[in-house]
Amino acid sequence: xxxxxxxxxxxxxxxxxxxxxxxxxxxxxxxxxxxxxxxxxxxxxxxxxxxxxxxxxxxxxxxxxxxxxxxxxxxxxxxxxxxxxxxxxxxxxxxxxxxxxxxxxxxxxxxxxxxxxxxxxxxxxxxxxxxxxxxxxxxxxxxxxxxxxxxxxxxxxxxxxxxxxxxxxxxxxxxxxxxxxxxxxxxxxxxxxxxxxxxxxxxxxxxxxxxxxxxxxxxxxxxxxxxxxxxxxxxxxxxxxxxxxxxxxxxxxxxxxxxxxxxxxxxxxxxxxxxxxxxxxxxxxxxxxxxxxxxxxxxxxxxxxxxxxxxxxxxxxxxxxxxxxxxxxxxxxxxxxxxxxxxxxxxxxxxxxxxxxxxxxxxxxxxxxxxxxxxxxxxxxxxxxxxxxxxxxxxxx
Amino acid sequence: xxxxxxxxxxxxxxxxxxxxxxxxxxxxxxxxxxxxxxxxxxxxxxxxxxxxxxxxxxxxxxxxxxxxxxxxxxxxxxxxxxxxxxxxxxxxxxxxxxxxxxxxxxxxxxxxxxxxxxxxxxxxxxxxxxxxxxxxxxxxxxxxxxxxxxxxxxxxxxxxxxxxxxxxxxxxxxxxxxxxxxxxxxxxxxxxxxxxxxxxxxxxxxxxxxxxxxxxxxxxxxxxxxxxxxxxxxxxxxxxxxxxxxxxxxxxxxxxxxxxxxxxxxxxxxxxxxxxxxxxxxxxxxxxxxxxxxxxxxxxxx
Ligand code: SF4
Numbered sequence: 001x002x003x004x005x006x007x008x009x010x011x012x013x014x015x016x017x018x019x020x021x022x023x024x025x026x027x028x029x030x031x032x033x034x035x036x037x038x039x040x041x042x043x044x045x046x047x048x049x050x051x052x053x054x055x056x057x058x059x060x061x062x063x064x065x066x067x068x069x070x071x072x073x074x075x076x077x078x079x080x081x082x083x084x085x086x087x088x089x090x091x092x093x094x095x096x097x098x099x100x101x102x103x104x105x106x107x108x109x110x111x112x113x114x115x116x117x118x119x120x121x122x123x124x125x126x127x128x129x130x131x132x133x134x135x136x137x138x139x140x141x142x143x144x145x146x147x148x149x150x151x152x153x154x155x156x157x158x159x160x161x162x163x164x165x166x167x168x169x170x171x172x173x174x175x176x177x178x179x180x181x182x183x184x185x186x187x188x189x190x191x192x193x194x195x196x197x198x199x200x201x202x203x204x205x206x207x208x209x210x211x212x213x214x215x216x217x218x219x220x221x222x223x224x225x226x227x228x229x230x231x232x233x234x235x236x237x238x239x240x241x242x243x244x245x246x247x248x249x250x251x252x253x254x255x256x257x258x259x260x261x262x263x264x265x266x267x268x269x270x271x272x273x274x275x276x277x278x279x280x281x282x283x284x285x286x287x288x289x290x291x292x293x294x295x296x297x298x299x300x301x302x303x304x305x306x307x308x309x310x311x312x313x314x315x316x317x318x319x320x321x322x323x324x325x326x327x328x329x330x331x332x333x334x335x336x337x338x339x340x341x342x343x344x345x346x347x348x349x350x351x352x353x354x355x356x357x358x359x360x361x362x363x364x365x366x367x368x369x370x371x372x373x374x375x376x377x378x379x380x381x382x383x384x385x386x387x388x389x390x391x392x393x394x395x396x397x
Numbered sequence: 398x399x400x401x402x403x404x405x406x407x408x409x410x411x412x413x414x415x416x417x418x419x420x421x422x423x424x425x426x427x428x429x430x431x432x433x434x435x436x437x438x439x440x441x442x443x444x445x446x447x448x449x450x451x452x453x454x455x456x457x458x459x460x461x462x463x464x465x466x467x468x469x470x471x472x473x474x475x476x477x478x479x480x481x482x483x484x485x486x487x488x489x490x491x492x493x494x495x496x497x498x499x500x501x502x503x504x505x506x507x508x509x510x511x512x513x514x515x516x517x518x519x520x521x522x523x524x525x526x527x528x529x530x531x532x533x534x535x536x537x538x539x540x541x542x543x544x545x546x547x548x549x550x551x552x553x554x555x556x557x558x559x560x561x562x563x564x565x566x567x568x569x570x571x572x573x574x575x576x577x578x579x580x581x582x583x584x585x586x587x588x589x590x591x592x593x594x595x596x597x598x599x600x601x602x603x604x605x606x607x608x609x610x611x612x613x614x615x616x617x618x619x620x621x622x623x624x625x626x627x628x629x630x631x632x633x634x635x636x637x638x639x640x641x642x643x644x645x646x647x648x649x650x651x652x653x654x655x656x657x658x659x660x661x662x663x664x665x666x667x668x669x670x671x672x673x674x675x676x677x678x679x680x681x682x683x684x685x686x687x688x689x690x691x692x693x694x695x696x697x698x699x
Contacts, residue, residue, distance in 0.1 A: 025482065053482070057475060058512035065472035065509065069479020072466065073487075091469050092476075201464040201480055203437045203491055208454035209466040217456055 003181040003247070010141045010173035013180055014080060014106040014166070015040035017148035019050045020188040021104075024075035027055045027063045029085065032118045033170035034108040037080035060085040064092035071101035072209060074199040076152065078103060082170055083110030083124045090128065097132030097163050098225065099210060102155035102197060104148055105133075107167040108174035109271070109322075111358040119359025120170040122271060126299075126323040126332045132225060134164040134232055135299040137271045141178040143251055144168050149188060150239040156195050157239075159231040169272040169322070171359065183247060191246050229301040236298055254303035255310065256295040259285060263292025264315040265374045268307075270296045270333050273320060273355075273362045280367035291371055302336055308344025316349045316378035317341075318370050320390070322356040330354070330387050349377040355390025366390040400587040403594075407432040412460040417450045420613045420620025422583040422627060423525040424452055427496055429586065430523060430606075433593040436463055438492040439484065441477040443468045443506070445498035446612075447525070449532040471505035473497050474513035474603075477520045485519070492521055492597060499526040503539040503566045510566075510605075514575040517602040521593075524566070524605070527612035535615040539564040543686070544679050545671045552674040562686070567607045568694075571641035576602025578641040582609045584627035585651045588638055592649075595642070609636040617670020629665040631655055634691045639698065646698040656695075662687050 008016070014037045018026060026045070028038025044050040057063055060081055067077045081089065086107065096103065111121030125135060134154065138144045144166060151164040168174065200209050213221070237253035244250035258278050260266065269277045274295045284291040294310055296303075311317060321331020328335050334352035341348055353370045355362040370388065377384055398406075410431040417424045423446055431438065440463055442448045448467055454460040468476040473495040481493035502510060502524040510522060529547050530536040537550040543562045546552040550559035571578040577599045579592040589608075596604035611626040613619060618626060630636040631651055638649035648656070662684045666672040675683070 025479075027479075055482070055516070057516065058508060061472060062475035062509050062512060065468070065475035066479035066482070069476040069481075070483040071479075073480055073483030075483050092472055095469065199487075201439050201466060201484075203439065203464060203488075206459060206462060206464045208459040208461075209464070211454045211456065211459075211465070211467055212448065212451065214456050 003183055005179055005181055007177045007179050008141060009036070009175055009177050010144050010168050011036040011108065011175070012040055013141045013145035014148060015044065016182060017145045018078045019044055020183060020185060021076065021149060021152050021192060022194070023052045023078045025053050025055065025067070025070045025077045027057060027066045027077070027079050029057060029060050029063050029081070031060070031082050031085040033110060033174040034080045034082040034085070034106070037106055037108070060089040061092065064089040064096060067103060068092055068096050068099065068101060071096070071103055072099070072200040074195065074197045076195045078105065080106035080108065082108045083112055086124045086128065087112065090131070093128070094131045095210070098221070100161040100225070101163060102161050103163045104151040104155055105163065105165045106144070106148065107165050108170040109167050110170045117358040120172055120322070121357050121359070122167070122169070122322040123324065123357070125165065125167045129300055129332070132162065133300065134162050136164060136166050137297060137299060138166060138168040138173065139256070139272055139274050139295060141173055142180045142249065144173060145180060146243060146247065146249055146251070149183070149192060150243050152195070153192055153239045154232060154235050156197060157235045160228050160235050162225070162228055162232060167271070172272045187246055191243065232301050233303055251297055252295070254298040254306055256297050257310065258293040258295070260292035260294065260310065262290055264290045265371070265378050266311065266314050266317045267291070267293045267367070267370065267374065268296065268317060268319045268333065268337050269293065270299065271322060273322060276362055276364045277320065277367045279364045280371055283364070283368060284371050289375070296333055299333070299336070302340070304340040304343050307337065307340040308346060311341060311346060311348060312344065314348055316374045318351045318353060318374035318377070320353045320355065320362070320367065320370060322362070324354055324357070349381055349383045351377055351384035351388060353388040353390055362390055363395070365395045369394060400590045403432055403590055404429070404586070408436065408462070410436060410462040412452060416452055417446060418614045418620070420623045421446070422623050423447055423527065423610045424450070426525055426583050426589070426608050426610060427452065429583070429589060430496070430593050431463070433590055434492050434494060434597060437488070437490060438494055439464045439466070439477070439480055441466050441468050441473050441480070441493070441495045443473045443497050443501040444470050444532070445501055446527070446532040447496060447498070470501050472509055473501060473506055474510040474518070474520065474522060478513050478516070478518035481518060481520050495520060495522045497522070497524055498532070499524055499528060499540040500530045500538045503564050507566070511570070511573060514570055514573060514603040514605065517576070519600060519602060521596045521604045521606065523608060525608045525610040527610045527615060528563070529612070529615055531612050531615040537561070543683065544675055546674060547671065557679070558674065565690070567605065570605045571646070575605050575641070576643060577604040580607045580609070580636065580638050582627050582631050582636060582638060584624050584631060585638065588649050588651055592640065615671070618668055626665065629660065633660045633662045633665040633687065635662055635665045635687050637691060637694055639694060646694070648694060648698045656691065
């Protein structure tokens with residue numbers, strides 16, 4: 001059978017991907033803007049469209065705890081969350097990655113409180129970028145669906161064994177419909193074999209899991225986790241390439257590029273704001289300006305060497321973030337880019353722009369302003385010290 | 398099998414010796430429970446005395462002859478529910494058991510425990526109640542009795558000790574319709590064994606077994622007195638033994654006997670360092686609370 005085409009929201013895409021991956025257990029708790037993911041899955045189980053089980057506990061804290069129990073038994077498990085839900089599950093969340101349980105979680109990204117907000121922003125997952133999970137960020141509804149399928153392949157790879165979250169901008173992707181190709185079950189089965197994950201708790205082979213651990217052994221575990229993070233860089237690329245062979249769609253593996261080849265000035269973005277950013281790049285190109293774009297698809301592990309190679313020889317780089325780095329008074333991805341430039345010993349002028357917090361809109365005109373500022377950096381061969389705030393009023397003058 | 402046979406013939410699944418404080422009955426309770434539960438059991442032990450003293454294992458060594466996992470302080474009921482759900486598909490006879498202290502149970506773990514009972518998760522949850530966070534240095538918990546001097550509720554010129562009142566989680570879970578709830582005490586072994594046995598037979602929901610576990614180190618009594626204090630807790634009705642089995646309350650035989658001629662609560666608290674500042678009036682208040690709870694339990698069981 002061939003793929004079918006449908007108009008679906010991002011949350012529907014996530015649910016269909018989980019169905020296609022034949023997940024054993026979904027544990028779900030409602031939170032805006034993710035709620036409909038777990039609603040769709042509950043309905044699929046209730047209607048017999050999906051063979052797994054659905055559990056509805058009292059909080060995200062229990063969601064991740066039940067998943068850990070089932071994951072330790074070797075089941076393929078899933079949940080979805082957003083913002084405060086991710087914060088509430090932080091304790092079992094950290095212990096999930098460090099126990100090396102290879103699940104996939106969808107995150108409809110949401111700004112963090114205070115003050116109260118339910119709207120979009122990447123602060124939730126960006127704030128936990130060093131809790132041991134793999135972070136993939138999608139640009140489109142199709143990529144949400146495809147990345148979850150790829151996600152299980154990456155997470156369960158024997159050299160990786162690290163949980164993956166597939167992140168996507170709340171409301172922009174979670175709630176807006178777009179036409180997507182729905183993979184056929186047979187194709188997915190051929191792409192993604194049944195999980196081959198060890199049952200850690202077995203009465204026939206008793207051992208202790210997560211016992212009190214002395215420091216030298218803890219060091220070994222962390223070293224191994226970091227080694228696997230490194231392996232994940234190539235596994236993510238392989239999964240994307242294999243996916244392209246079967247389904248004809250690719251997302252660049254770790255870094256997605258747009259009109260980059262001969263670009264002197266480069267924008268680095270993450271998530272769905274790349275739509276507006278690509279339009280702005282097109283406008284600049286039509287004026288004969290050599291501007292290109294890199295979309296960070298994988299934030300953890302961070303593809304620093306790959307990014308350094310892509311940025312070599314450029315005249316200036318601007319990074320647009322939808323989160324803030326409180327300690328560096330800039331965007332979060334911006335600091336990652338600085339790290340990659342430093343590692344590659346590249347002295348390229350840079351700027352940090354922050355927008356889209358709490359659902360604020362990042363329009364094409366905002367990105368056009370950033371492109372102008374990047375051009376100024378290139379002309380003066382000088383970084384912009386202050387973070388640029390993409391407010392509505394910056395478009396008035 | 399009689400209680401004697403169970404204890405004599407069944408395999409001891411817990412590492413030999415005593416790694417807890419001298420006279421600690423919590424480890425004894427774990428050992429006794431596992432004689433009944435048997436080797437087809439997965440154990441979850443959250444942070445607390447039993448995990449801290451290394452009974453279930455340390456580093457790369459397992460301290461039990463069954464699989465063990467150390468959950469977080471507050472998520473034992475959820476984590477073991479996940480294990481049980483997955484194990485039910487492989488072997489439904491395997492027991493998935495939590496053995497947690499009162500802090501991990503009635504404080505930070507209460508939400509997950511209550512929800513697991515509400516969902517009817519078929520796990521067996523033991524709480525060994527030593528009435529405080531003993532492993533971290535005798536801080537006050539939700540089951541610390543009123544007035545007790547603890548390291549975070551110290552007695553002093555401006556304090557009469559713990560301001561809170563002992564939280565009754567067995568009754569709480571019974572009234573929210575957990576399948577099986579029981580209170581147990583290491584001084585009454587036959588009753589203890591019978592109740593663990595009953596829990597292994599329940600297949601339709603959560604079993605909650607709350608164990609009175611005197612803590613010689615934290616209560617400030619001698620190691621060889623812990624079972625005496627356990628007995629006094631039952632005989633003074635400070636800790637009544639009862640069962641709630643699918644809707645029916647029953648007062649257990651040792652407590653029925655004690656109820657006929659209860660010892661005064663003052664005999665239970667006598668000699669405990671944590672209570673030595675209590676006035677006659679405060680002791681009377683404690684006695685009144687015990688009597689009121691006992692009367693309530695009798696109404697529920699009538
Ligand atoms: S502190 Fe108390 S409960 Fe803990 S091991 Fe020692 S005696 Fe037992």
